[in-house]
Amino acid sequence: MTEAIKLTGLSKSFPVGKRLFGPPKAMVHAVEPLDLTVKIGETLGIVGESGCGKSTLAKMLVGLLPPTTGQIEIEGAVLDNADPAIFGKRIQYVFQDPISSLNPRKTIRQIMEVPLRRLHNLDKTARAARIREIFAAVNLREEFLDRYPHEFSGGQAQRIGIARALAAEARILILDEPVSALDVSVQAQVLNLLADLKKEFGLTYLFISHDLAVVEAVSDRVAVLYFGAIVEVGAARDIFANPRHPYTALLAQSAPEVGRPIAAPETAETELPDPMSPPLGCAFNERCAFASDRCRREKPALAADGSGRDFACFNPLAASQEDG
Amino acid sequence: MMAFLKLLARNRLALAGLIVIGMVVVLALITPLLPLADPDVTDTPNRFKPPFSEGAILGTDHLGRDLLSRLMWGTRLSLAMGLAAAIIAATIGSAIGIIAGYYGGRTDNIIMRGVDMLMAFPYILLALAIVAALGPGLMNALIAVAAVNVPFFARNIRGITVGIAHKEFVDAARLAGMRDREIIVAEVLPNVLPVIVIAMSTTVGWMILETAGLSFLGLGSQPPQADLGSMLGEARSALITNPHTSIVPGAMILIIVMAINLLGDGVRDALDPRLKSGALSRPMPATTVDRQGAVPAAKTESLLDIAGLRTEFRVRDRLYKAVSGVDLHVEKGECLGIIGESGSGKSVTALSVMGLVASPPGVITGGAVHFDGKEIIGAPYEVLRSLRGRRVAYIFQDPLATLHPLYKVGDQLIEAIQSHDSVSSADARSRAIGLLKSVRIPNAESRIESYPYEMSGGMRQRVGIAMALANNPDVIIADEPTTALDVTVQAQILSVLSDLRRERGLAIIFITHDFGVVGQLCDRVAVMYAGQIVEEGPTAAVLRNPQHPYTSRLIDCVPTLGGGQRKLSAIPGLPPVVDNLPVGCAFAERCDKAHADCRAGPVELVKTEEARKTRCLFPEVVSERSA
Numbered sequence: 001m002t003e004a005i006k007l008t009g010l011s012k013s014f015p016v017g018k019r020l021f022g023p024p025k026a027m028v029h030a031v032e033p034l035d036l037t038v039k040i041g042e043t044l045g046i047v048g049e050s051g052c053g054k055s056t057l058a059k060m061l062v063g064l065l066p067p068t069t070g071q072i073e074i075e076g077a078v079l080d081n082a083d084p085a086i087f088g089k090r091i092q093y094v095f096q097d098p099i100s101s102l103n104p105r106k107t108i109r110q111i112m113e114v115p116l117r118r119l120h121n122l123d124k125t126a127r128a129a130r131i132r133e134i135f136a137a138v139n140l141r142e143e144f145l146d147r148y149p150h151e152f153s154g155g156q157a158q159r160i161g162i163a164r165a166l167a168a169e170a171r172i173l174i175l176d177e178p179v180s181a182l183d184v185s186v187q188a189q190v191l192n193l194l195a196d197l198k199k200e201f202g203l204t205y206l207f208i209s210h211d212l213a214v215v216e217a218v219s220d221r222v223a224v225l226y227f228g229a230i231v232e233v234g235a236a237r238d239i240f241a242n243p244r245h246p247y248t249a250l251l252a253q254s255a256p257e258v259g260r261p262i263a264a265p266e267t268a269e270t271e272l273p274d275p276m277s278p279p280l281g282c283a284f285n286e287r288c289a290f291a292s293d294r295c296r297r298e299k300p301a302l303a304a305d306g307s308g309r310d311f312a313c314f315n316p317l318a319a320s321q322e323d324g
Numbered sequence: 325m326m327a328f329l330k331l332l333a334r335n336r337l338a339l340a341g342l343i344v345i346g347m348v349v350v351l352a353l354i355t356p357l358l359p360l361a362d363p364d365v366t367d368t369p370n371r372f373k374p375p376f377s378e379g380a381i382l383g384t385d386h387l388g389r390d391l392l393s394r395l396m397w398g399t400r401l402s403l404a405m406g407l408a409a410a411i412i413a414a415t416i417g418s419a420i421g422i423i424a425g426y427y428g429g430r431t432d433n434i435i436m437r438g439v440d441m442l443m444a445f446p447y448i449l450l451a452l453a454i455v456a457a458l459g460p461g462l463m464n465a466l467i468a469v470a471a472v473n474v475p476f477f478a479r480n481i482r483g484i485t486v487g488i489a490h491k492e493f494v495d496a497a498r499l500a501g502m503r504d505r506e507i508i509v510a511e512v513l514p515n516v517l518p519v520i521v522i523a524m525s526t527t528v529g530w531m532i533l534e535t536a537g538l539s540f541l542g543l544g545s546q547p548p549q550a551d552l553g554s555m556l557g558e559a560r561s562a563l564i565t566n567p568h569t570s571i572v573p574g575a576m577i578l579i580i581v582m583a584i585n586l587l588g589d590g591v592r593d594a595l596d597p598r599l600k601s602g603a604l605s606r607p608m609p610a611t612t613v614d615r616q617g618a619v620p621a622a623k624t625e626s627l628l629d630i631a632g633l634r635t636e637f638r639v640r641d642r643l644y645k646a647v648s649g650v651d652l653h654v655e656k657g658e659c660l661g662i663i664g665e666s667g668s669g670k671s672v673t674a675l676s677v678m679g680l681v682a683s684p685p686g687v688i689t690g691g692a693v694h695f696d697g698k699e700i701i702g703a704p705y706e707v708l709r710s711l712r713g714r715r716v717a718y719i720f721q722d723p724l725a726t727l728h729p730l731y732k733v734g735d736q737l738i739e740a741i742q743s744h745d746s747v748s749s750a751d752a753r754s755r756a757i758g759l760l761k762s763v764r765i766p767n768a769e770s771r772i773e774s775y776p777y778e779m780s781g782g783m784r785q786r787v788g789i790a791m792a793l794a795n796n797p798d799v800i801i802a803d804e805p806t807t808a809l810d811v812t813v814q815a816q817i818l819s820v821l822s823d824l825r826r827e828r829g830l831a832i833i834f835i836t837h838d839f840g841v842v843g844q845l846c847d848r849v850a851v852m853y854a855g856q857i858v859e860e861g862p863t864a865a866v867l868r869n870p871q872h873p874y875t876s877r878l879i880d881c882v883p884t885l886g887g888g889q890r891k892l893s894a895i896p897g898l899p900p901v902v903d904n905l906p907v908g909c910a911f912a913e914r915c916d917k918a919h920a921d922c923r924a925g926p927v928e929l930v931k932t933e934e935a936r937k938t939r940c941l942f943p944e945v946v947s948e949r950s951a
């Protein structure tokens with residue numbers, strides 16, 4: 001078994017305009033059926049703009065949202081529709097907003113003890129020892145344990161969030177925008193801590209972010225999500241340098257970069273499609289310079305190109321020379 | 325707890341209420357110990373004795389019973405009834421509210437519709453119906469009053485619970501293996517408890533009134549037992565001939581309910597988190613100015629010149645020096661970037677320019693801002709008002725928060741135009757359409773009829789920019805205008821701003837934490853740390869050869885695209901808190917080049933090259949980075 005996470009046909013739809021009886025007026029597909037695997041010890045980055053379904057996907061992976069269709073396999077065990085408590089021992093979640101993920105009326109010790117008591121039935125002395133161990137691992141002082149969440153800065157609170165996730169002893173962590181609420185100087189501290197922890201405990205990460213540069217810096221592979229579907233997956237080191245899907249290229253060009261002149265990368269007309277009336281064919285066709293008639297009729301499927309890159313496009317950008 | 329009492333004591337009326345109700349409660353508690361006449365012994369020969377008669381200070385009632393004694397025992401009973409009803413109603417109502425709010429969906433729908441049905445009846449009618457069904461008596465009156473008040477608690481608590489049930493810490497508890505029941509008890513309840521207490525403190529007086537009302541009608545306490553309502557009811561027939569029998573219990577009800585309500589309002593204000601920060605009142609229209617020392621002259625001839633600006637926040641006994649001595653200037657057609665981390669004072673600097681820092685607690689304590697040669701710090705409000713929006717306009721981070729949700733964007737634009745320019749509505753409308761076109765909003769003619777919620781984040785921010793442009797300002801101050809946006813949308817907004825600057829000769833002050841954005845848009849950049857500018861100069865030069873160690877290390881922290889997987893450099897430690905700044909360099913604690921001299925005293929911002937300034941005793945040497 002080398003797969004930490006294996007998703008098969010996983011999708012999520014939300015009903016819109018619920019009625020008391022009978023079916024809802026419409027369904028919005030937040031995540032289209034998708035297949036994805038994360039290897040043990042790997043960091044898979046997931047990038048996409050707001051509304052692309054990346055948080056919905058993450059919440060399904062830890063059991064906070066039941067999937068509409070499909071199957072979730074975690075470390076070889078099928079876990080779709082299981083209780084979050086069962087997910088909890090195998091896979092944990094680090095939240096975007098470190099402060100609001102900590103109950104303001106509990107001390108850090110109380111927060112840290114819950115997973116140890118609930119998931120592992122440790123007694124009091126064992127819990128205290130384990131908390132000491134974890135706090136040492138995330139460079140937090142033990143005197144913090146008797147304080148309340150509002151006394152901490154964002155960076156410290158995020159370390160506490162990571163410590164809580166580690167306490168469950170899950171080997172897979174879902175990191176949902178773990179540094180986007182932090183200042184840059186603190187962001188690097190937390191990213192480095194995550195890298196160290198991964199090495200120390202042999203963790204597998206699913207790293208969700210909208211910041212391409214951050215994702216590229218921490219990931220082995222990157223999946224690009226657009227409108228609820230994966231449009232491209234490839235090695236982090238070259239997916240943004242040599243994008244095959246036009247959307248990946250658009251993202252890479254939009255990232256602000258010192259020294260590059262400002263140019264609107266597309267015309268102002270273009271926006272995300274309306275989820276209530278999704279376009280026929282490729283969801284990106286209205287924003288795409290290479291869209292052909294086929295793109296407007298048929299939905300391209302994610303397919304491998306033989307060099308370790310998967311993309312869903314009929315008219316992909318040319319692979320660069322050194323990429324072969 | 326002490327802080328809570330202190331906050332409560334600041335409200336004089338609440339304090340008075342607390343003292344009065346405290347006295348009443350103490351008297352009620354010690355009533356059995358006092359040498360009082362038996363409240364229920366009739367003595368008809370001595371009926372209707374006036375107050376201050378011998379043996380009966382407050383007189384006697386129609387059966388000759390001692391009014392003082394009856395009043396004391398009656399108050400005891402009424403207080404106990406009111407409190408019991410409040411506790412019962414709060415417990416049942418909150419339980420219903422928490423369950424409905426936590427589970428949501430169909431559970432919520434069924435429970436809340438039931439509660440709505442209860443609320444559809446006038447409460448007194450409902451209470452009467454319940455007593456009529458159960459029969460008169462103290463317990464039944466108690467049940468009726470409690471039942472009538474359950475919906476109030478259920479609705480209030482449900483609303484709060486819905487908000488809490490979707491917080492991330494509830495998800496986290498679920499992942500830590502907690503079941504729904506445990507989450508409700510351990511995670512949700514502690515967070516709604518303050519609201520329950522507030523709701524109780526404001527309703528307990530009301531419940532005392534209601535039980536008194538039922539007793540007054542003869543449905544509550546039964547003779548000869550006294551409570552305040554039944555005393556009033558029995559005295560009713562003698563209201564004209566012997567008014568004192570009514571006045572005595574009536575005055576007590578008035579005192580109790582007034583005191584409880586004053587106290588309840590005080591408790592609510594003291595527990596309200598918004599008031600804890602010291603912002604007790606609405607902010608003033610312009611920031612308070614309390615300048616010590618001379619007003620500095622403008623340092624340059626620029627369009628906007630900030631000299632020695634100091635802005636502080638005075639929160640109770642703390643003093644937060646958000647901005648301590650900032651000099652900045654921006655020319656016509658120039659884009660100045662201010663970069664810094666949260667808490668570095670960049671936003672406060674920008675807001676101080678037009679006196680937009682909330683006061684209290686904000687105070688401008690020094691420096692000057694010259695706009696077009698005129699000093700505007702401490703200028704009369706009318707002068708500031710005529711400049712705001714017309715000459716100096718702002719763009720904020722979250723357009724959803726700055727646009728009014730209930731008005732169409734077009735109407736808001738027209739209002740912005742007409743507030744400075746007396747033009748007809750038709751002219752203003754065509755100008756509004758022109759503005760929307762200038763920020764490249766497609767179909768401006770139809771988009772003008774949209775409400776903010778109908779637009780995407782990028783479109784809303786364009787409206788925010790259009791609004792800033794409404795009166796052809798000379799300076800636009802943009803405070804993190806693209807931080808909340810996706811990268812593709814950010815690129816579009818930056819290109820709009822960049823074009824506008826070129827076309828209209830706008831001066832832009834662009835506040836951000838993103839070096840990439842500064843690098844693409846700004847001519848000059850100022851780096852702020854702990855309320856001071858630590859480095860300033862042409863963008864390209866500062867980004868290529870940063871001289872201040874903070875700038876240089878901050879740039880290293882930011883990953884850039886194309887670097888591949890790697891370890892990032894970080895700055896250890898945290899920025900200092902601005903209520904406790906060190907004497908010397910604020911960055912010394914985190915700087916690997918710090919020297920004893922750095923901590924000894926303030927470090928000046930000195931000119932290091934043409935157009936460049938750095939606040940460092942040991943600036944970085946160029947060759948260190950160019951390698």
